[in-house]
Amino acid sequence: MTFLRSHLGSAVLEAVLLILCVILAITAPRFSTTENLLNVLRNVSMQGLIALGMTMVIISGEIDLSVGSAVAFAGCLMAFLTGWMTGLEVGLPTGLAVPLAGGVVIVVGFLLGGFSGFMRTRYQVPTFITTLALMTGLSGAAELITDGFPLTPFPDWYSFIGGGYLVGIPFPALIFLLAFGVFHVVMNHTTFGRSVYAIGGNAEAARLSGIEVKKVKVLVLGTTGALAALSGVMVSSEIMSGTATTARGWELDIIAAVIIGGTSLMGGVGRIWGTMIGVIFLGVIINGMTLLNISEYWQHVVRGVLILAAVLLNRLQQKA
Amino acid sequence: MPRSSLETVSLCKDYPGTRALDNVSIRFDGGQVHALVGKNGAGKSTLVKIFAGAISPTSGSILINGASATFSSPRDALRQGIVAVYQELSLVPELTVAENILLGRMPHRSGPWTFAIDWDQAYATAEAVLSRLGVDLEVRKKACTLGVAQQQFVEIARAMSYDPAVLMLDEPTSALSYRETEHLFEIIRTLASRGVVLLYITHRLQEIYKIADTVSVLRDGTLAGSVTKEDASPENLAEMMFGEAVKRTRSAGAPPAREPLLTIEHLSREPAFRDVTFTLHRGEVLGIAGLLGSGRTELLRSIFGADPPQEGYLTLGGRRIYPESPAMMKSLGVVLTPEKRKEEGLVQILSTRENICLASLRRVARGRFTTRARERVWAGPLMRTVGLVTPEIEAPVSSLSGGNQQKVVVSKWVGTEPRVILMDEPTRGIDVQAKRQMFEIIWALSNRGISSLVVSSELEELLEVCHRILIMKKGRIALEVLPSETSLERLFGLCLQ
Numbered sequence: 063m064t065f066l067r068s069h070l071g072s073a074v075l076e077a078v079l080l081i082l083c084v085i086l087a088i089t090a091p092r093f094s095t096t097e098n099l100l101n102v103l104r105n106v107s108m109q110g111l112i113a114l115g116m117t118m119v120i121i122s123g124e125i126d127l128s129v130g131s132a133v134a135f136a137g138c139l140m141a142f143l144t145g146w147m148t149g150l151e152v153g154l155p156t157g158l159a160v161p162l163a164g165g166v167v168i169v170v171g172f173l174l175g176g177f178s179g180f181m182r183t184r185y186q187v188p189t190f191i192t193t194l195a196l197m198t199g200l201s202g203a204a205e206l207i208t209d210g211f212p213l214t215p216f217p218d219w220y221s222f223i224g225g226g227y228l229v230g231i232p233f234p235a236l237i238f239l240l241a242f243g244v245f246h247v248v249m250n251h252t253t254f255g256r257s258v259y260a261i262g263g264n265a266e267a268a269r270l271s272g273i274e275v276k277k278v279k280v281l282v283l284g285t286t287g288a289l290a291a292l293s294g295v296m297v298s299s300e301i302m303s304g305t306a307t308t309a310r311g312w313e314l315d316i317i318a319a320v321i322i323g324g325t326s327l328m329g330g331v332g333r334i335w336g337t338m339i340g341v342i343f344l345g346v347i348i349n350g351m352t353l354l355n356i357s358e359y360w361q362h363v364v365r366g367v368l369i370l371a372a373v374l375l376n377r378l379q380q381k382a
Numbered sequence: 383m384p385r386s387s388l389e390t391v392s393l394c395k396d397y398p399g400t401r402a403l404d405n406v407s408i409r410f411d412g413g414q415v416h417a418l419v420g421k422n423g424a425g426k427s428t429l430v431k432i433f434a435g436a437i438s439p440t441s442g443s444i445l446i447n448g449a450s451a452t453f454s455s456p457r458d459a460l461r462q463g464i465v466a467v468y469q470e471l472s473l474v475p476e477l478t479v480a481e482n483i484l485l486g487r488m489p490h491r492s493g494p495w496t497f498a499i500d501w502d503q504a505y506a507t508a509e510a511v512l513s514r515l516g517v518d519l520e521v522r523k524k525a526c527t528l529g530v531a532q533q534q535f536v537e538i539a540r541a542m543s544y545d546p547a548v549l550m551l552d553e554p555t556s557a558l559s560y561r562e563t564e565h566l567f568e569i570i571r572t573l574a575s576r577g578v579v580l581l582y583i584t585h586r587l588q589e590i591y592k593i594a595d596t597v598s599v600l601r602d603g604t605l606a607g608s609v610t611k612e613d614a615s616p617e618n619l620a621e622m623m624f625g626e627a628v629k630r631t632r633s634a635g636a637p638p639a640r641e642p643l644l645t646i647e648h649l650s651r652e653p654a655f656r657d658v659t660f661t662l663h664r665g666e667v668l669g670i671a672g673l674l675g676s677g678r679t680e681l682l683r684s685i686f687g688a689d690p691p692q693e694g695y696l697t698l699g700g701r702r703i704y705p706e707s708p709a710m711m712k713s714l715g716v717v718l719t720p721e722k723r724k725e726e727g728l729v730q731i732l733s734t735r736e737n738i739c740l741a742s743l744r745r746v747a748r749g750r751f752t753t754r755a756r757e758r759v760w761a762g763p764l765m766r767t768v769g770l771v772t773p774e775i776e777a778p779v780s781s782l783s784g785g786n787q788q789k790v791v792v793s794k795w796v797g798t799e800p801r802v803i804l805m806d807e808p809t810r811g812i813d814v815q816a817k818r819q820m821f822e823i824i825w826a827l828s829n830r831g832i833s834s835l836v837v838s839s840e841l842e843e844l845l846e847v848c849h850r851i852l853i854m855k856k857g858r859i860a861l862e863v864l865p866s867e868t869s870l871e872r873l874f875g876l877c878l879q
Contacts, residue, residue: 247498251498251499251501252497252498252499253488253490253499256477256481256488256499257486259474259476259477260474260477260481260485260486263474263475263476263477264472264473264474264475266472267472267473267474267485268474268485268486269436269455269456270434270436270456270466270468270472271456271460271485271486271487271540272455272456272457272460272486272487273485273486274457330474330475330476331476
């Protein structure tokens with residue numbers, strides 16, 4: 063254990079992931095094919111995108127439970143707006159309607175997240191409460207928009223956003239990797255990112271040093287809302303419809319990935335890189351178990367064990 | 383640099399139920415070091431926080447260099463060069479030393495990378511500030527890996543990096559060694575010679591004589607006086623801090639028969655206190671005096687088992703025990719009324735009745751069940767014991783005054799039939815009449831053979847209520863005095879020495 067600690071330092075999770083991949087490569091021959099690995103990357107990218115924002119939210123000492131419902135809501139709103147704009151009354155061409163609708167959906171997502179931040183900073187309503195309310199509210203709103211049935215107004219080329227490939231890589235995965243790069247730089251090398259750490263670590267010290275705590279919190283939650291909306295658009299493209307029942311329970315999967323990646327729910331501690339590893343870790347586990355024909359029920363159990371083990375590992379490392 | 387000045391005119395700050403600052407008009411000139419002294423809760427920290435823009439005054443105005451100024455946030459105050467180093471450490475543990483020093487002002491790169499932080503320059507700037515202070519620290523280290531003294535210097539470095547016109551230091555030396563303190567004083571003198579306004583809050587008398595040019599005393603939110611160092615004799619300061627109305631109405635009377643009840647033997651809990659030994663007798667009221675940070679509160683919490691000691695043990699009624707947990711000490715008849723009455727002593731949303739019954743539910747209940755009627759019967763006599771008169775014992779305890787809340791805490795514990803009550807600042811934030819009643823309660827308990835160990839910053843109250851007083855300094859019991867043979871001035875001087 064001491065050997066591990068001195069030579070791996072904080073890279074224990076990376077090492078475990080590597081070992082897991084080696085084991086899967088041996089036991090499940092299809093695992094290490096390029097096709098399968100790209101598939102894993104595509105599968106994790108839509109949740110992973112939100113996990114990047116969630117990492118910021120949790121580091122700043124807040125939480126967002128509404129992201130799953132926000133994905134469903136964004137997809138349904140996207141479908142509704144596209145249908146409306148291309149319909150007889152407005153009559154826009156799809157090439158114009160889809161980008162327009164996408165823009166509106168992402169702005170709405172930002173505003174919804176920003177609303178949680180506003181409630182938190184203006185009225186001291188915990189984000190746990192506001193986002194819990196949004197979680198139910200947005201789920202209901204999605205059903206209201208679609209009237210309970212999937213909306214399918216999209217043109218054929220729309221499937222590219224969620225299912226297409228660019229230079230051989232799934233398009234959502236490219237977006238995810240790009241976003242990862244941006245968030246990595248923002249959190250480590252910009253004043254805004256460092257303020258997020260400062261606020262989560264000691265909010266009063268940050269305030270007394272002239273950091274605009276309220277503004278930063280609203281922006282962090284707003285950004286995560288926008289990411290959830292973007293993810294919702296990609297999901298609607300993948301399934302080519304606005305469906306109110308998609309992305310159920312995503313919020314917990316996403317929070318799990320962030321925590322496995324070493325971010326502390328107490329705020330102030332966490333890394334975007336860690337979240338990347340956490341997201342891939344979960345994706346690989348699910349993929350591997352599917353390839354090995356292990357029941358889906360076991361996948362849930364394993365995920366539960368993983369969350370506890372990762373946090374325990376973190377605590378033990380901190381003590382050492 | 384031109385000389386600055388900082389002035390207040392009839393400054394007031396109200397909190398619900400109390401007035402923290404009452405009509406304070408004072409002027410601090412640049413080029414001098416101004417000591418600000420007063421008891422805990424006298425309003426020093428409130429004044430500093432108002433200057434720093436952390437809280438806004440209820441009324442009154444602030445003048446900087448003669449011109450009226452208002453700050454709506456710490457950012458505003460910092461822009462005008464007003465910087466504070468607070469008593470409680472305010473670093474972000476997970477950030478580096480450099481980031482903490484430049485918190486909220488990290489330098490950016492130039493050219494197309496202007497959004498990105500310029501780490502090289504940040505480290506260089508932080509290193510420059512630290513070396514100007516003569517402090518050798520690795521600026522890439524995380525703040526949480528530093529010792530307390532090092533953290534204190536990081537805070538001072540942060541303040542210095544603003545190039546302040548007004549610098550306020552709230553007990554900056556509490557974590558520093560002698561050499562480090564000397565070093566800080568040099569820095570302070572250099573700043574003063576450049577015309578900076580320096581406000582220095584301290585409890586240590588020697589420091590006042592060493593560093594200050596003027597001394598201003600706050601008492602209960604008002605300015606009790608402002609004198610030059612030459613006029614600031616210990617007697618003079620004591621009178622300003624505690625007031626002339628220090629007239630004993632009644633002393634605790636003769637100590638009861640010296641029958642040892644609780645002996646504290648070589649108790650240690652680093653770094654708060656070490657090797658503490660003393661004896662509390664049956665029915666005795668024993669006071670512990672000492673400055674903030676002398677380890678008083680920590681000692682009480684250890685005896686109660688809330689933070690068990692690392693070394694040492696207790697002897698209670700001839701039995702040797704180790705205070706493991708509050709539950710254990712409660713069952714042995716040792717209870718604590720905490721300093722933070724509102725947070726630790728009471729459940730604010732529960733009623734007076736429920737709070738009184740909380741500590742003795744087993745006694746109140748028949749079997750495992752309790753009823754409102756049984757609890758009322760239980761609470762009634764206890765309330766009479768402490769003279770608690772409240773029209774509605776079913777209303778939330780938060781609706782009671784501070785004095786009545788304290789009585790609820792005491793009656794809650796009296797219900798458990800304790801042998802020893804540990805009281806931490808029992809008169810904090812309660813009015814004069816309630817204080818008097820508190821003394822009566824302590825004496826009444828004493829007459830019933832219940833001993834009290836009283837920690838208080840109110841020296842005149844200790845002199846009045848106690849049979850004996852121990853003086854605690856830097857985690858040790860320094861000496862013992864008898865109230866009948868000690869004046870307030872002498873006790874004050876003993877605490878400061």
